Amino acid sequence: MSKFTTSRLPEPWGSVINRDHTISFRFxxxxxxxxEGDTLASALAANGVMLLSRSFKYHRPRGAFTFAGLDANSYVQVGDEPNVLADMLPISAGLSAMGQNYLGxxxxxxxxxxxxxSRFLPVGFYYRAFFRPKGIWPLWERFFRRAAGLGKINCNADEAYFDKQYLFADVAVIGGGPAGLSAALAAARAGANVLLIEEAATLGGSLNYARFQRHRRDVDSLRDSLIGQVEQNDNIRVLVGATCNGWFPDNWLALSRPNRLYKLRAKHVIACTGSVEQAMVFRNNDLPGVLPASGxxxxxxxxxxxxxxxxxxxxANAEGYDVVLDLLEAGISVQAVIDVNQSAASPELVEQVSTMGVAVHQACTVxxxxxxxxxxxxxxxxxNKLAESGEATGESWQLDCDLLVTSVGYAPLGQLVCHAGGELIYDDALNSFIVTxxxxxxGLAGSVNHRYALDAVLADGRTAGLDAARALGLNPEADSQIMPDSGAGGINHPYPIYPHRKGKDFVDFDEDQTVADLQNAVADGFEHPELAKRYSTVGMGPSQGRLSSLNALRIVQRVSGDHLAGASVTTQRPPFKPVSFGVLAGRSFEPERLTPMHRWHADNGAVFMPAGMWKRPAYYAGNKDRAATVAEQVAEEVAVIRGNVGVIDVSTxxxxxxxxxxxAEFLNRMYTFAYKKQPVGRARYLLMTDDTGGIVDDGVACRLDDEHFYITTTTTGSDTVYRNMLRRNAEWGLEIDALNVTSTYAGMNIAGxxxxxxxxxxxxxxxxxxDAFPYLAVRQGTINGIPVIAMRVGFVGELGYELHVPWTQALAMWKKLIAVGAQFGIRPVGVEAQRVLRLEKGHIIIGQDTDSLTMPRDAALDWAVTSSKPYFIGKPAIGLSETRPQSRLLVGFRLLNSDGPVPEESHLVVRDDAIVGRVTSVAWSEALDEVIGLAYVAPEQAESGANFQIKVSQGLMVAAQTVQTPFYDPENLRQAL
Amino acid sequence: MVHFSLTTESGLALIDLSVLPRAGIKGKCLSQWIESKRYEVDEEPNRAYAQRDGVLIARLSPGELMLLANPADASMDAMTYSLEATYNCYPVRRQDSHYWFALTGVRCPAMLAKLCSVDLSPDIFADGTVAQTSVARTSAVIVRHDIEDVLCYYLLGDSSTILYMWTCLVDAMKEFDGQILTPPALDNLAHKT
Structure with missing residues (x-):
């Protein structure tokens, strides 16, 4: 017996490698x-290394099978990336890869x-074991968690660059084989814009390696001609090295390359995805050295x-004889042809190989x-010699060899079509699936459409291309050709499955499922293919049944006694092939909005915090000549506003x-308050509820003239509010125009x-x-020549002016305020201080102090609801709610012991072990010298002076007391100065 | 920033035109306003119309126009702030609300396809077409306005996202060897012939 060896064949063998360029790598x-041009699997094979990985369950040695990335045998680990297909991965200088799934x-x-x-690990063993005695599962689980999965992931892997790109085409042709080339040319010649997608690095598909019962030279010539025509056609774009991994509604195709996801929109799709050669089932059919003809x-x-x-x-077919001719042409000794048919499908081929000295054993199997x-x-x-029934006669003999090539048929690669609604149905006449x-x-063309003879494949592609052109409204040439014979008859053996009494006759290489496993699944009552799949896991491995579904269905239907004809394969789901999370995630777009003063803030030590998409200064930490805690810095900013003057960027x-x-009527309907009688030059609070009466936004309405309001919304609410306004007025038809000016005007609040x-x-x-500019007045004018909408509002509870300034002139205005205010000790103030200031005044923040169920009366905002109006959004729901008992109220509170644990937002208000509310805001108030906050409590706890309990971290209970708001300046005298 | 002359052979360039004048006008009686200004603007929205004075007017809807100055001269400067509420129309401060970038060169559609799902290829997205769409997950207006033989797209979006969008574009341009130019590059091109 000879040692298994491989070596390079002389040219012209090796059409994709460049023998002038050697590349070193490690495995x-x-x-x-x-x-150059080698994949990792081919380069290793050239070095005599066929073993690439170990199987999932039994750790059997496995080598690449299809050499087309269609099986899971060739998964290797490359650095931090597991499950890289070695038969698709081009070698590169410095490449270092490892096998997968082994211990040692x-x-x-x-x-x-x-x-x-294996005899103790029958199909479904994990469903029937490991749960007794009670409580044992967690121990087993640890073992199985370690054993499960393929490859190793590095959770601390460095970020890599991935991105996405949209593509567009009139016609997308998936597959650059003979059918795809023909289809692309036909559609493009009719004027369609065609995108031809090929997974391999080069076009040609089976034209690059198959004989089609011809002289190989003729096939080469045809391939070169077709590719040449494609390259010269300006209507065809070619995308090689891209896998179509999903076909979604409206011809949205997901194409992946190693670092990019392409999102293709095509008016018409032609699937020329080909077929995958199926394994013959016999004992040890999975070992390196057993290969399909196409591989x-x-x-x-x-x-x-x-x-x-x-x-x-x-x-079982002519393709097997083609391989014999190839092997002989390469100088490889062919010991024998084992033809499983009772009579040869092609007597001419039998004679041809016989005359070349190769023994043909008819009606035999491995x-x-x-x-x-x-x-x-x-x-x-x-x-084994076979009887006419197809059963082994018992006569057997042994042949020495280091290579066993099998050729028993194909299954169409119709998985992508199934993503979009197609179905793979077993056809008795073809002994294969057909795509319906x-x-x-x-459309379909080529072997995915059960066309195998080269002439039929080319004609089918052309027809599909012309059909696509017609569907696009183009006027292609007439398709007058007569469709040649498909060549599909006899290519698939009806049952190439030869079980062995000792097993190891694998149906599914991914999951190590044998014939007996499937027989046992049916015997256990899982007769339907869907159930047998789930019970046995056949077809659930990374290759998703491409190499196992056909044989598995044959076995299940035979054992269960059901008809094979019309049986369908289980559901096909994207991705067609494994795809990295990086490709799916792509480049993440996370829009960020900055105010015109952002750079100034940064230069002046601002520490930013997110507010929706915005970045806002939380506080200003820079330029300090002493160390200060965040709390101290926030307290300083609070003191600036309470003591002299500060300026807050409210552009968001x-x-x-x-x-x-x-x-005014429009605002009356959109908001709870009344605006028809709002005087020009005055500001009024805005409170918006949704149809359920829940508070969704607030702001201020400034009446600039009778027919013109300038309103503000919350930082995160502007887009939603604006969208709702447009939608509502599409129904109401009021004579108004709404314009979102969020980024037209920047805002700054000068307070103190x-x-x-x-x-x-x-x-x-x-x-x-x-007197000229009282509280809640609105004025329009200029400051330093810059147009301004100025309003007196009191969110922080001090005398203050909010200036709204054109975006491009805002920075100049800000700098002017800082410069002029210097003599008064003006300082920029961040959001953290603003939150303390507004809390001292008991002012709520929508979304923080409210949730989707908060109605105005829950937040003590009844005063902002004008019930006498005929309508506003949420009015019916609010009216209905008032007929029911109130379940909670938002109140101010103080801690009875400010030196103890301090609650955090969302800590629960508990009474007798029942949750009655939660804390929404809490802060230390320097002005009040105690911890204050807002919380939802039960109605009977809402009376000023009532005590209640808050459950904080570690389950501790903290006593709090309800306090009337505002906590600070309860008469609101300071803001009206 | 690289300073070089933009040519028809340049594959991809990004130019920040935000310093140039632009304005908007909204209202129900736009046709009267257009007539009063002697502009030539058709009724069809999502189209841009070049005027004799070089101003480009993009019709965003039946009731809204966006006016973009000719990069070759800033003659619209005065007009920007002098648009008056008249004929039931009112001015919109597009100078403030929107940044304005120009993207030029034959590789623009491929680069923009990394950020935007609209097919901007020249044979589909004709000169003068306007798309109000999403670019890198932000709302944006794209106007194709070729300058001489050079493919050119104007990209306008929310002012607060200018740095974000600039970063996205620079990143997307890397694989196309995109260049960052100054407004005079566009100006030179317009004057070349």
Whole structure:
């Protein structure tokens, strides 16, 4: 018996490798060399290394099978990335990869003994064990968690760059094989804009390796011609190295490359996705050295690799004889052809190979591949003679070989079509699946459409391309050709499954499922293919049943006695092939909004905090000549506003202008308060509820003239409020115009007892005196030549002016205020201080102190609801709620012991072990010298002076007392100065 | 920032035009306002119309226009703030509300396809077309306005996102060897012929 060896074949073998460029790489820590164009799997094969990984359950040695990335045998670990397909990964200088799923080393896997326990691990064993005795599962779970999964992830892996891109096409052709090339050319010649998508690095598909019962030279010539035509056609764009991983409604295709997700919108899709050769089932059919015909041809034709020295070919079709010719052409000894048919499908081919000295054994099958010690290669095969019934006669003999090639048929790669609504149905005449229910605005061509003869494949592609052109309204040439014979008859053996009494006859390589496993699944009552799949996990591995569904269905239906014809394969879901999370996540777009003063804030030591998409100064920490805690800095900023004057950037507040004769009526309907009689030049509180009566936003309405309001919204509410306004008025039809001016005007709030002195110091055409500009007045004018909407409002409870200034001139205004205010000790003040200041006044923040169920009376905002109005959004619900008992109220509170634990927002208000409310805001008040807050409490706890309990961290209970708000300046005298 | 002359061969360039004048006008009687200004603007929205004085007027809806100055001269400067509420129309401060970028070169559609789901390829998104859409998850207005033979898209969006969008564009341009230019590059191009 010879040792399994591989070596490079001379040119022209190896169409995709560049023998002038050698690349060094490492696998399992050992250095190797390959050629440019090699994949990791092909380069290793060239070095005699076929073993790439270990199987999931029994840790059996596995090597690449299809050499097209369609099986899970070739998964390897590359750095931090697990499950990289070695037969799709191009080698590159410095590449270092490891095998997967072993304990010890790839070559000496201690877990291989799991295979010996297979009789104790029957199908569904985990459903029936490990739960007795009671409580034992957590121990088993740890074991299974360790054993489960493939590859290793590094949770601390460095960030990599991924992104996304949209693509558009009239016609998307998925697959650059003969059908795809033909379809693309037909559609493009009719004028369609075509995107041709190919997963491999080069176009051609099966034209690159198959013979199609012709001389290979003729196939090469046809391939070169078709690719040349495609390259010269300006209407065709080609995307190679891209996998179509999902086909979603309206022809939205997800295409992935290693670092990019393409989102393709196509008017028409033609799936030329081909087919995948199916495994023949016999004992040890999974070992390195057993290859399908197409995998063997890819290895030889694409990469110029001699796959073995002595081959046996087991076949049920003409393609198997094609491989014999290829092997002979490459100088490889073919020991015998094992033809499973009772009579040869192609007597001419039998004669041809016979005359070349190859023995053909008709009506025989492979009963077993004989492994070398360690199972890493084979040394021969056991041949069984078959009776007419297809059963083994008992006559058998052995042949030496290091390569066993099988060719028993194909399954269409219709998974993508199934994503979009198609179905894979078993067809008795073809002994295969056919794709049905093809979605609208799409078509199939080639072997996915059960066309296998080259002429039929080309004609089918052309027809699909012309159909696409017609569907687009183009006027293509007539499709007058007569469709050649499909070549599908006899290509698939009806039951290429030869179970062995000792097992290891694998149906599903991913999950190590054998014939007996499926038989047992049916015997256990899981007769339906969907149930058998879930019970046995057949088809649930990474290759999603591409190589197992057909044989699994045959076995399940035969054992259960159900008809195979019309049976369907289980649901196909995206992605078609494994895809990295990085590709799915892509480049994350997280919009960030900055105010015009952002740079100034940063330069002046601001520490920013997010507020929706905005970044706002939380407090100003920089330029300190002494260390200060955050609390101390916030307290200083609070003191500045309470003591002299501060300025807060409030540009993030939403701004909306409402114009038109119905402007006041519109506000009356959108908000709870009344605006029809609001005087021009006055500001009024805005409270918005939704249809359920829940508070959703608040702000201030400034009446600039009879038909013109400038309103503010909360920082995060502007877009929603504006959108709702447009939607509502589409129903109401009021004569108004709404304009979102959030980023048209920046805002700054100058507050504190000395704020009037600052304003009066600035050059302006407005009179800021108390009488001319009283509390809640609104004025329009200029400051330093800059147009301004100025209003007197009191969110922080001090004398203050809110200036709304055109965005592009806001920074100049801000700097002016800082400069003029310097003599009064003006300082910028951040959000943290503002929150303390407003809490001292008992002012709520929508979204923090309210939730979606908070009605105005719950938050003591009844005063802002005008019930006499005929309508406002939420009025019916609010009216209804008032007929029911109130369940909670938002109240101010103080802690009875300010030195003890301090509650945090969302800590619960508890009474007799029942939750009656929660804390919404809490802060230390320097002015009051105690901890104060807002909380929802039971109605009977809402009376001033009532005590209640708050449950804080570690379950401690903290005593609090209800306090009338405002906590600070209860008469509101300071803001009206 | 690289200073070089924009040519028809330039693959991709980004220019910040936010310093140039722009304005907006809204209202029900826009046609009277347009007539009074002797502008030529069709009724069809989402189209941009170049005027004799070089001003580009994008019709965003039947009742709203956006006026963009000719990069070659800032003659609209005075007009920006002098738009008056008249004919039941009122001015909109687009100078404040929107940043204004120009993206030029044959690689623009491919680069923008990384940020925007609208097909902006030249044969689909014709010269003078306007798209009000989402770019990198923010609302934006895209106007195709070729300058001579150079493919050019104006991108206008919320002023508060200017730094964010600039960063997104610079990132997206890297693989296309995009260049960052100053407004005179566009000006030079317009004067070339």
């Amino acid at each position: 399992e820590g050992k250095g190797y060399q390959g050629y 080393s790839l070559y000496r896997d201690h877990a291989v003994h799991a295979g010996r326990l 063997t041809q890819r290895l030889m034709r694409l990469y110029g690799i001699c796959p073995g020295s002595r081959a046996v070919v087991a076949t 009963g077993e591949a004989i492994p070398r010690t360690g199972l890493r290669s084979i040394t021969g095969v056991v041949i 229910n093809v979605p609208p605005d799409s 507040l939403g701004g909306i202008e409402i114009r038109g004769p119905d402007a 007892p000395m704020s009037r002195q600052v304003m009066e110091k600035i050059e302006s055409d407005m009179d800021f005196s108390k």
